[in-house]
Amino acid sequence: MIGNASVEAAGHGGSLGENLTHHIQVFEWFKHFGGISESIVMTWFIMAVLIIASYIFTRKLETFPGKVQNFVEAIVGGINSLAKSVLGHHWRPFAPYFGSILLFLAIANTIAMFNMTLIFRPPTKDVSVTAAMAIMSIILVIGSQLYYKGIGGTFKSLFEPMWIIFPFKILDYFTRPLSLCLRLFGNVFGAFVMMELIILASHNFALPPIFSLYFDIFDGLLQAFIFVFLSMLYIGEAIE
Amino acid sequence: MDNNALFAIAAGIAVLTGFGAGIGIGNATGRATEAVARQPEADGKITKTLLLGMALSEATAIYGLAVSLIILFLKMH
Numbered sequence: 001m002i003g004n005a006s007v008e009a010a011g012h013g014g015s016l017g018e019n020l021t022h023h024i025q026v027f028e029w030f031k032h033f034g035g036i037s038e039s040i041v042m043t044w045f046i047m048a049v050l051i052i053a054s055y056i057f058t059r060k061l062e063t064f065p066g067k068v069q070n071f072v073e074a075i076v077g078g079i080n081s082l083a084k085s086v087l088g089h090h091w092r093p094f095a096p097y098f099g100s101i102l103l104f105l106a107i108a109n110t111i112a113m114f115n116m117t118l119i120f121r122p123p124t125k126d127v128s129v130t131a132a133m134a135i136m137s138i139i140l141v142i143g144s145q146l147y148y149k150g151i152g153g154t155f156k157s158l159f160e161p162m163w164i165i166f167p168f169k170i171l172d173y174f175t176r177p178l179s180l181c182l183r184l185f186g187n188v189f190g191a192f193v194m195m196e197l198i199i200l201a202s203h204n205f206a207l208p209p210i211f212s213l214y215f216d217i218f219d220g221l222l223q224a225f226i227f228v229f230l231s232m233l234y235i236g237e238a239i240e
Numbered sequence: 241m242d243n244n245a246l247f248a249i250a251a252g253i254a255v256l257t258g259f260g261a262g263i264g265i266g267n268a269t270g271r272a273t274e275a276v277a278r279q280p281e282a283d284g285k286i287t288k289t290l291l292l293g294m295a296l297s298e299a300t301a302i303y304g305l306a307v308s309l310i311i312l313f314l315k316m317h
Contacts, residue, residue: 179299182299182302182303182306183295183298183299183302185306186301186302186303186305186306187298187302189305189309190305222291225291226291226292226295229288229291229292229295230292230295233292
């Protein structure tokens with residue numbers, strides 16, 4: 001489980017492509033859980049980290065914050081101001097949801113940087129996880145539209161600029177979650193394959209940490225932000 | 241030519257959508273640089289719009305990647 005996995009796999013012999021496909025496959029250790037997939041176990045792990053961290057950081061809140069509380073307040077303030085700038089004056093009920101989605105995705109996408117020593121693989125490289133998150137987003141879009149505009153207003157907004165736009169508005173409800181899902185999955189999976197290839201091809205010498213800065217940290221954080229930002233834009237458009 | 245090679249070539253052709261995404265992102269970044277040079281105080285808004293445009297134009301490349309993955313998975317089963 002812990003140890004240098006790529007060196008072990010390189011010992012199997014075979015070409016670079018065979019080693020790569022062997023690496024990308026679902027890790028065998030998880031099969032002993034009786035059909036529970038690797039991405040679910042990683043999701044549980046990230047949830048545990050987030051829950052424990054939120055308990056620790058909000059345990060003793062003070063009026064005059066210390067260093068740690070200042071840091072946490074800066075994160076929450078940043079999320080709130082992002083929601084305010086996109087959603088306008090309806091930002092309040094959406095900020096906690098998007099904050100948790102952003103924190104979860106930020107950890108889930110960047111967790112692959114520990115992949116060389118501990119076997120931490122990003123759960124978002126599984127298309128089922130990103131599909132679930134995209135469906136959550138589109139349900140929130142439709143629900144908030146129904147809540148703020150009512151059924152009649154929602155129906156009227158389908159024909160809003162001209163009646164001919166109607167089929168495209170219906171199509172939007174399907175293409176938007178599809179593109180949200182595939183964008184996140186494709187980026188994370190592509191970055192994951194690139195990192196595995198670099199690790200295998202460089203024989204763990206010097207290159208992986210440098211490329212990990214871009215593929216794991218920069219790309220992961222950017223995609224987490226883009227997912228949340230696009231979902232917010234859709235909601236802002238739906239309830240305006 | 242055997243079947244596997246054809247599948248590999250098909251997957252490779254599907255990823256050629258990356259051309260369009262590269263051109264689009266390059267265009268958007270160039271225009272954003274011009275905009276920041278002209279109006280440095282609108283920095284935040286420009287960055288946000290640029291990120292959005294990049295995400296949308298990048299989606300084409302991602303669709304290509306998804307199609308090529310589907311082709312490769314078809315090969316395995």
